[in-house]
Amino acid sequence: MVNEYKVRWILANEFQLIDDCFKPLSAGLSQDEIGIGDDGAVLDVPVGKQLVVVTDTLVKGVHFPGDAKAYDIAWKAVAVNLSDLAAMGAIPAFFSLALTLPDNDSDWLKEFSAGLKAIAEQYDIKLIGGDTTKGPLTITVTAQGWVDKQQAVLRSTAQPGDLVCVSNTIGDAAVGLKIALNTMSAEVLQALSAEQQSLLLKALHCPQPQVFIADLIKDYASSAIDISDGLLADLNHIIEQSSVKSAMPLQAVIEVADIPLSDALKNYVKASDDWSPVLYGGDDYQLCFTAQKDDFAEMDSVAELLGVKLTVIGEVGLAAESQQSKIQLKLNAKPFQVDKVGGYLHFS
Amino acid sequence: MVNEYKVRWILANEFQLIDDCFKPLSAGLSQDEIGIGDDGAVLDVPVGKQLVVVTDTLVKGVHFPGDAKAYDIAWKAVAVNLSDLAAMGAIPAFFSLALTLPDNDSDWLKEFSAGLKAIAEQYDIKLIGGDTTKGPLTITVTAQGWVDKQQAVLRSTAQPGDLVCVSNTIGDAAVGLKIALNTMSAEVLQALSAEQQSLLLKALHCPQPQVFIADLIKDYASSAIDISDGLLADLNHIIEQSSVKSAMPLQAVIEVADIPLSDALKNYVKASDDWSPVLYGGDDYQLCFTAQKDDFAEMDSVAELLGVKLTVIGEVGLAAESQQSKIQLKLNAKPFQVDKVGGYLHFS
Numbered sequence: 001m002v003n004e005y006k007v008r009w010i011l012a013n014e015f016q017l018i019d020d021c022f023k024p025l026s027a028g029l030s031q032d033e034i035g036i037g038d039d040g041a042v043l044d045v046p047v048g049k050q051l052v053v054v055t056d057t058l059v060k061g062v063h064f065p066g067d068a069k070a071y072d073i074a075w076k077a078v079a080v081n082l083s084d085l086a087a088m089g090a091i092p093a094f095f096s097l098a099l100t101l102p103d104n105d106s107d108w109l110k111e112f113s114a115g116l117k118a119i120a121e122q123y124d125i126k127l128i129g130g131d132t133t134k135g136p137l138t139i140t141v142t143a144q145g146w147v148d149k150q151q152a153v154l155r156s157t158a159q160p161g162d163l164v165c166v167s168n169t170i171g172d173a174a175v176g177l178k179i180a181l182n183t184m185s186a187e188v189l190q191a192l193s194a195e196q197q198s199l200l201l202k203a204l205h206c207p208q209p210q211v212f213i214a215d216l217i218k219d220y221a222s223s224a225i226d227i228s229d230g231l232l233a234d235l236n237h238i239i240e241q242s243s244v245k246s247a248m249p250l251q252a253v254i255e256v257a258d259i260p261l262s263d264a265l266k267n268y269v270k271a272s273d274d275w276s277p278v279l280y281g282g283d284d285y286q287l288c289f290t291a292q293k294d295d296f297a298e299m300d301s302v303a304e305l306l307g308v309k310l311t312v313i314g315e316v317g318l319a320a321e322s323q324q325s326k327i328q329l330k331l332n333a334k335p336f337q338v339d340k341v342g343g344y345l346h347f348s
Numbered sequence: 349m350v351n352e353y354k355v356r357w358i359l360a361n362e363f364q365l366i367d368d369c370f371k372p373l374s375a376g377l378s379q380d381e382i383g384i385g386d387d388g389a390v391l392d393v394p395v396g397k398q399l400v401v402v403t404d405t406l407v408k409g410v411h412f413p414g415d416a417k418a419y420d421i422a423w424k425a426v427a428v429n430l431s432d433l434a435a436m437g438a439i440p441a442f443f444s445l446a447l448t449l450p451d452n453d454s455d456w457l458k459e460f461s462a463g464l465k466a467i468a469e470q471y472d473i474k475l476i477g478g479d480t481t482k483g484p485l486t487i488t489v490t491a492q493g494w495v496d497k498q499q500a501v502l503r504s505t506a507q508p509g510d511l512v513c514v515s516n517t518i519g520d521a522a523v524g525l526k527i528a529l530n531t532m533s534a535e536v537l538q539a540l541s542a543e544q545q546s547l548l549l550k551a552l553h554c555p556q557p558q559v560f561i562a563d564l565i566k567d568y569a570s571s572a573i574d575i576s577d578g579l580l581a582d583l584n585h586i587i588e589q590s591s592v593k594s595a596m597p598l599q600a601v602i603e604v605a606d607i608p609l610s611d612a613l614k615n616y617v618k619a620s621d622d623w624s625p626v627l628y629g630g631d632d633y634q635l636c637f638t639a640q641k642d643d644f645a646e647m648d649s650v651a652e653l654l655g656v657k658l659t660v661i662g663e664v665g666l667a668a669e670s671q672q673s674k675i676q677l678k679l680n681a682k683p684f685q686v687d688k689v690g691g692y693l694h695f696s
Contacts, residue, residue, distance in 0.1 A: 055444045
């Protein structure tokens with residue numbers, strides 16, 4: 001759409017820009033599919049599947065700092081969506097991009113499209129279209145995936161007795177953010193090697209969505225969510241929504257010492273005695289899921305073949321009626337008190 | 349996703365806000381479909397159909413003025429997407445909303461969700477999810493629809509001898525914009541009754557996407573586009589893309605006097621002798637399409653039953669090799685010269 005409010009430079013250049021930067025990312029659609037260049041994209045629907053749709057927006061100064069690299073912004077804008085698809089057990093197929101840009105900086109666009117290309121190739125997804133507008137830097141990606149009919153994994157289907165599990169390691173991005181924002185004491189920072197700092201920053205800027213275990217989640221998990229708001233906040237969604245659906249007062253008992261940490265995070269926690277990036281940190285884009293005890297060993301062995309570490313961190317049970325918090329934390333089997341249970345919802 | 353850049357108020361209120369305002373718009377999904385409230389939406393796929401995906405962004409101060417009503421912004425954000433679907437002959441089914449808001453104004457949100465509700469009910473589409481973030485007011489809607497396999501109508505399939513047609517009337521929104529921006533001379537404004545001014549403003553703020561003739565477009569049109577950038581600019585896309593695909597130098601010859609105008613636009617053109625809102629105006633969200641001569645009468649009679657007026661405004665032919673412009677304009681059969689052929693691309 002265009003009217004007199006729309007600044008024309010971007011329109012005048014939009015078609016060329018799309019051709020140069022984005023159209024190559026549309027390659028590989030089947031013969032009767034349509035990608036970029038028409039009013040919309042036309043896509044084939046696999047037999048026996050349901051469509052899964054996710055959408056996430058990144059705003060400059062809110063979700064990434066003003067000096068973030070265009071490559072990283074593009075990567076993350078797609079990654080956070082693939083993470084949502086993986087949490088549902090869906091295999092990603094396509095994405096569209098709504099890009100609002102303050103100016104027509106071709107170097108920035110080239111770097112941005114390189115980031116898009118990298119993640120699109122890594123996870124074999126096609127860019128099917130989008131919209132380029134002028135305004136404050138904002139990126140909305142909508143991604144589509146497919147899941148076997150009625151096999152999508154929900155947040156609301158955990159059962160008493162299920163194990164609570166996570167993929168890989170937790171808290172890296174949150175400590176990476178402390179490094180990026182320079183809010184870590186020199187003493188704690190010293191506990192991290194240069195290589196570790198670099199890995200933590202990478203976890204923050206270029207998260208790896210757990211696409212490769214989406215099928216495993218679909219086959220084995222009883223419920224799942226991706227960890228974007230923080231481990232406890234997201235686990236809380238599982239417990240609350242499953243309590244409502246099962247009409248049982250569920251709780252999760254978590255052993256904090258079992259939460260898998262990278263070497264960098266082990267050093268951080270040892271030096272700072274601060275568990276908050278692990279429990280409330282956000283931006284992990286790992287999966288938190290529940291699974292029946294009998295299923296976990298087989299699931300874990302397949303994940304290992306895929307290069308993904310799964311760890312049991314607790315168990316779902318029935319909560320006492322008087323119990324306020326739905327998540328009971330223990331550290332080395334003793335009750336662990338924190339003043340921020342519930343994650344970001346209690347930060348304000 | 350959340351990190352320390354994210355302002356927390358919106359997260360703290362997001363779930364309540366979504367429940368209150370947006371969740372009712374998700375009602376009516378089938379039993380094994382999932383709407384708002386999980387990582388993504390899960391949707392049934394009709395047999396024999398292809399998926400059509402469109403996306404459009406509206407930015408405050410670019411696509412609508414700062415004082416635009418929240419109801420109108422919501423309506424238009426969805427309408428422009430439904431218009432793209434209709435141009436492809438697709439029937440809309442779902443939409444997701446990425447809403448970036450500067451503050452947590454519940455009155456604004458209520459008005460906005462009323463606009464969403466109105467258009468969702470009018471065209472029988474479900475809100476399936478989205479993302480709410482803090483930042484400068486920006487709305488991205490992604491809409492999904494279905495079309496019979498390999499029946500999507502493209503821009504690139506016009507043929508020599510096809511008629512060039514449009515739906516309803518052209519130029520109303522562009523003159524509405526002149527009224528909204530107060531850029532019309534008092535003399536010309538006087539030529540428009542109060543009721544006509546109100547209709548033109550409505551065409552600008554609450555455009556009616558041509559959803560109801562999408563099936564007709566699919567069955568009869570040889571190519572189609574929705575008029576968002578201006579009649580000539582959009583028709584030019586059809587001619588250029590069809591020239592490339594057919595490997596023939598196509599042109600369109602348009603009789604300007606045949607372009608259907610509302611009574612308000614007739615008064616405007618008579619008083620101002622200014623055809624530019626009709627030819628380059630943009631924001632019409634009518635359909636411009638081509639059809640074989642033998643098909644038009646039947647198509648037109650069905651459209652009439654649906655309350656939509658179709659008008660032939662010209663014909664596709666072969667261009668002379670020396671010919672620069674792909675669109676030849678005539679007014680009452682005489683060559684009509686304008687200095688803005690190509691629409692907004694030439695305004696800058």
